[in-house]
Amino acid sequence: MTDMKKTSLTLGPVYYLWNAEKWRDFHFRIADEAPVDRVVIGETVCSKRQHFIEPHLAEVVERLESAGKTVILSTLALVTLNRESKQIREMAEVSEHLMEANDLSALAILKDKPHTIGPLVNVYNAPTARLLAGRGAKRICLPPELPFSSVKEIAAEFPDIDFEVFAFGRMPLAISARCAHARSKGKIKDNCQFVCGEDPDGLPVRTLDRQSFLALNGVQTVSHACQSLLGELDHLVKAGVRSFRLSPQDCDMVEVAKLHRAVLDETVDADAGVAKLRQLYAAAPLANGFHHAKEGAVWMARTRSLQAAWPA
Amino acid sequence: MELICPAGTPAAFHEAVDAGADAVYCGFRDETNARNFPGLNFSREELREAIAYAKRKGTQTFVALNTFMRAGAEEIWYKGAADAVALGADALILADFGLMAHVAEKYPQQRLHVSVQASASNPDAINFLVDAFNAQRVVLPRTLTIADIARIGKNIRCEMEVFVFGGLCVMAEGRCSLSSYATGKSPNMNGVCSPASHVRYRKDGGELVSELGEFTINRFPAGEAAGYPTLCKGRFDIADSNGYAFEDPVSLDVMGELEALKAAGVKALKIEGRQRGKAYVAEVVSTMKAALNSAPDRRAPLLARLRTMSEGQKTTSGAYEKRWR
Numbered sequence: 001m002t003d004m005k006k007t008s009l010t011l012g013p014v015y016y017l018w019n020a021e022k023w024r025d026f027h028f029r030i031a032d033e034a035p036v037d038r039v040v041i042g043e044t045v046c047s048k049r050q051h052f053i054e055p056h057l058a059e060v061v062e063r064l065e066s067a068g069k070t071v072i073l074s075t076l077a078l079v080t081l082n083r084e085s086k087q088i089r090e091m092a093e094v095s096e097h098l099m100e101a102n103d104l105s106a107l108a109i110l111k112d113k114p115h116t117i118g119p120l121v122n123v124y125n126a127p128t129a130r131l132l133a134g135r136g137a138k139r140i141c142l143p144p145e146l147p148f149s150s151v152k153e154i155a156a157e158f159p160d161i162d163f164e165v166f167a168f169g170r171m172p173l174a175i176s177a178r179c180a181h182a183r184s185k186g187k188i189k190d191n192c193q194f195v196c197g198e199d200p201d202g203l204p205v206r207t208l209d210r211q212s213f214l215a216l217n218g219v220q221t222v223s224h225a226c227q228s229l230l231g232e233l234d235h236l237v238k239a240g241v242r243s244f245r246l247s248p249q250d251c252d253m254v255e256v257a258k259l260h261r262a263v264l265d266e267t268v269d270a271d272a273g274v275a276k277l278r279q280l281y282a283a284a285p286l287a288n289g290f291h292h293a294k295e296g297a298v299w300m301a302r303t304r305s306l307q308a309a310w311p312a
Numbered sequence: 313m314e315l316i317c318p319a320g321t322p323a324a325f326h327e328a329v330d331a332g333a334d335a336v337y338c339g340f341r342d343e344t345n346a347r348n349f350p351g352l353n354f355s356r357e358e359l360r361e362a363i364a365y366a367k368r369k370g371t372q373t374f375v376a377l378n379t380f381m382r383a384g385a386e387e388i389w390y391k392g393a394a395d396a397v398a399l400g401a402d403a404l405i406l407a408d409f410g411l412m413a414h415v416a417e418k419y420p421q422q423r424l425h426v427s428v429q430a431s432a433s434n435p436d437a438i439n440f441l442v443d444a445f446n447a448q449r450v451v452l453p454r455t456l457t458i459a460d461i462a463r464i465g466k467n468i469r470c471e472m473e474v475f476v477f478g479g480l481c482v483m484a485e486g487r488c489s490l491s492s493y494a495t496g497k498s499p500n501m502n503g504v505c506s507p508a509s510h511v512r513y514r515k516d517g518g519e520l521v522s523e524l525g526e527f528t529i530n531r532f533p534a535g536e537a538a539g540y541p542t543l544c545k546g547r548f549d550i551a552d553s554n555g556y557a558f559e560d561p562v563s564l565d566v567m568g569e570l571e572a573l574k575a576a577g578v579k580a581l582k583i584e585g586r587q588r589g590k591a592y593v594a595e596v597v598s599t600m601k602a603a604l605n606s607a608p609d610r611r612a613p614l615l616a617r618l619r620t621m622s623e624g625q626k627t628t629s630g631a632y633e634k635r636w637r
Contacts, residue, residue: 078484079434080460089436104432108440122431122486122500124380127410131444145489145498146383153383173490174483174544177455177631180558184550189637205557206549207528209521213548214490216557221483223493289496295525296493 003237004264008037009257010141010164012119012247013044013074013100015172016217017052017197024056026253031060031067034257036246039064040100040118042074045175046218047084049194061097072098075106077120078175078219085109098138111135119143119166119245120175124150126157133161140164141245144171144227147293148235155240162242167229168256168277169247170202170215170222170284171296181216189219201250201283212284223296225287228277230263231270231302232291251281270302313574313581315604316374316473317597320352320586324593325362328371331597335372337405338362338586344392345376346407346429347586348503356395363400372402378427379503380408390414397422405451406430407486407500412445426450428475429486429499435467442469449473451582454564455484457634458572465577472577477596477618478584480564480630482544490543494525506542513538522546565627567600567615571608596621 011030014023030039041060043050053060061071073095075088085105092099092109101107102118117140123129129140139162142151146165155163181203182192196203202215202222212224226249229236233244244264246257259276262268268276278286289298317333319325328336339345341353354362363373375396381389389411396404397419404422406412407429415424428451432438441447449471452461465472483490485499492498495510512523520532522541529541539545544558564584566573573581581604583596596618603614619627630636 078431078455078487079437080456081434082463085434085436104430104437104440105434106436108436111440120487122380122408124408124500125383125386125410127381127386127413128408129410131409131413143489145492145501150383171489171493173493174488176483176558178482178558178637184553184557188635190634203550208531208547208549208554209528210549211527213527214493216550221490221558290489290492293496295496296489297526 004234004266006242007237007264008243009035009260009264010243010245011036011039011253011257012141012166012169012245013040013042014248015045015220015222016200016202016248016250017046017049017194018200019197020052020056022200023053024060026248027060028063029254030257031063031069034254035261036069036257037243038070038072040072040074044074044077044102044118044120045220046179046196047076047081047087048189048192049218050087070098072100072116074100074118075102077102077118077172078177079103079105080177101137107132107135114138117141120172123154126154129154129158129161133158138162139243141166141243145290145296148232148239148291149293151236151241152239159240163240164243164245165229165236165241166227167233167244167246167260169227169245169249170224171227171287171290172220172222172247173214173296174221176219176221179219180221181218184216223287224284225297225299226281226284227288227290227296228274228286229288229291230260230273230277232288233260233263233270237264249281249283251283255280274302313570313578313604315597315601316580316582318478318583318586318588318593319362320347320349320588321590322354322358322362324588324590326365327590327594328597329366329369331594332601333371333597334580335374335402336362336366337374337376337582339376339378340392340395342388342392343382343501343503344379344389346378346427346499346503347376348379349587350508352587356399359396360399367400373400374403374405374425375401376405376427377411378405378407378429380500381411382501386410393419403449409444412441412447416445420446423448425473427486428453431484431486433484435464438464438468438470449579451475453484454481455631458569458576458632459634461573461578462576471579473580473582474573474578475564475584476566476573476581477600478563478588480559480562480584480628482559494527494543496525506540511541560626560628562626562628563622564630565619565622566629566632567603567611567618569629569632570604570611592621
């Protein structure tokens with residue numbers, strides 16, 4: 001078996017507010033059909049949304065586990081309130097599942113308990129990875145902003161840690177105490193009426209010259225372009241990366257997962273894979289600039305001598 | 313409460329000390345600090361001189377090494393920490409866990425402050441940094457209300473420092489890649505946000521267009537003052553409306569809340585602005601020092617004077633006031 005085939009796929013948490021049935025059915029289908037090894041579930045962006053999925057959590061976990069997937073419970077990306085800390089602490093006490101840290105507070109609570117690190121924790125170098133591994137981190141998803149040169153350095157230093165990279169999805173770029181999404185619809189965070197639920201793939205932010213730029217997802221800001229490292233999987237595997245994260249967008253994620261598995265299994269070549277991916281997720285252009293230490297919004301073509309292209 | 317003042321140049325440093333700063337914070341002239349702008353910051357020799365001057369006047373010097381270490385180039389940050397310690401810095405302001413671990417191990421006597429860039433926004437996170445690295449002070453993110461700060465203060469084992477005046481990040485600091493998405497350069501990795509090297513202004517009909525990289529950040533009709541295209545303070549097109557999507561071009565001013573901050577247990581007040589000139593630093597520091605030394609009912613004229621020094625003269629109390637969210 002080649003190294004490519006030994007890799008695994010992680011489905012990241014749904015960052016957007018989907019209605020509860022859609023969220024449940026999405027995960028049922030992932031359980032039944034998607035070649036992912038593990039699935040991270042749970043609200044990550046806004047604690048106000050947490051109650052939506054609660055009625056379906058148990059059945060989703062059960063369905064995923066019966067299908068042989070490892071379930072990892074996500075935690076909030078920005079913890080400021082007492083009840084938010086308390087919720088993470090209680091989950092750590094009672095849960096038999098691995099948890100994923102997305103904020104310093106979860107790192108503190110999960111110390112000495114096996115856990116994973118999500119892409120929203122700042123791991124920019126090997127000494128930081130060493131520190132987190134020493135505290136019980138079993139897998140570290142590196143931040144989307146990290147260039148390949150850094151990924152390579154970090155992975156080379158710790159062959160024993162599973163490093164993961166953010167291979168598909170709109171890039172989580174920022175999080176705020178303020179909800180720009182609610183404000184754009186004439187609300188504020190404390191009285192938001194969950195208007196973010198109207199935009200299951202984010203609310204487009206265009207420039208005044210009508211360039212597609214960003215998207216709002218509650219208190220989170222994501223990129224308009226969709227990160228794709230399909231064309232770079234081979235380099236990443238050679239550098240020691242063992243796992244790839246697919247971050248759910250409002251598209252056929254089962255097919256997206258199958259495509260990544262096929263490129264990793266070398267049954268579809270990378271260029272054909274990229275072309276197919278553009279059809280599967282036509283809502284946004286693909287970008288891989290961060291990987292190449294360029295602007296995150298650009299696409300660096302694999303075949304030609306890495307020519308940067310801006311999204312239209 | 314202590315007054316912590318910015319210095320981007322030796323001249324501003326002297327002004328801040330003379331104007332009554334309790335501590336001045338500054339950084340080296342390289343990618344190790346989050347204000348890595350052309351023409352700013354300190355050489356080793358300049359820092360040596362500045363620290364000596366500060367010590368003679370009884371002022372402390374904090375050295376910010378608050379970017380995230382570039383993988384494979386950690387020596388640049390380690391050398392910065394070693395030099396700052398050797399030169400007599402009173403505290404190092406750090407954001408990267410790897411660097412905190414290094415400093416805590418190599419220089420256990422050195423006072424370690426947690427940078428706002430570390431995004432330690434709750435008691436669990438802060439106490440983790442206290443326990444793991446013996447952090448003695450945390451600079452709180454500008455995402456908290458004063459009530460949040462008061463609650464945090466009761467539950468942590470270190471001092472709190474908060475920003476009260478100057479630039480305002482809308483996003484949680486240290487958690488933002490908006491700048492690098494548009495320019496390839498970020499606060500975390502390069503110490504810059506919306507860098508001038510990527511800014512362009514162009515005329516389009518009667519309008520002035522400001523751009524960052526390939527993206528339009530704002531358009532100013534004739535007669536409207538054009539501002540710098542900081543990404544999160546731009547005007548964008550969302551749904552059916554055009555406007556400041558994240559934040560207006562305002563700056564932070566919570567000097568009106570001094571008593572509430574004191575009651576919340578805040579130990580030190582921080583002024584943003586290492587990129588500002590020495591005249592601004594001198595004026596802001598002396599006015600704020602006077603305000604701190606005045607009885608609450610005598611502060612109004614001083615605070616009014618401060619407001620005239622704000623960017624665009626429009627200010628906000630930001631997240632400190634809950635309705636801002």
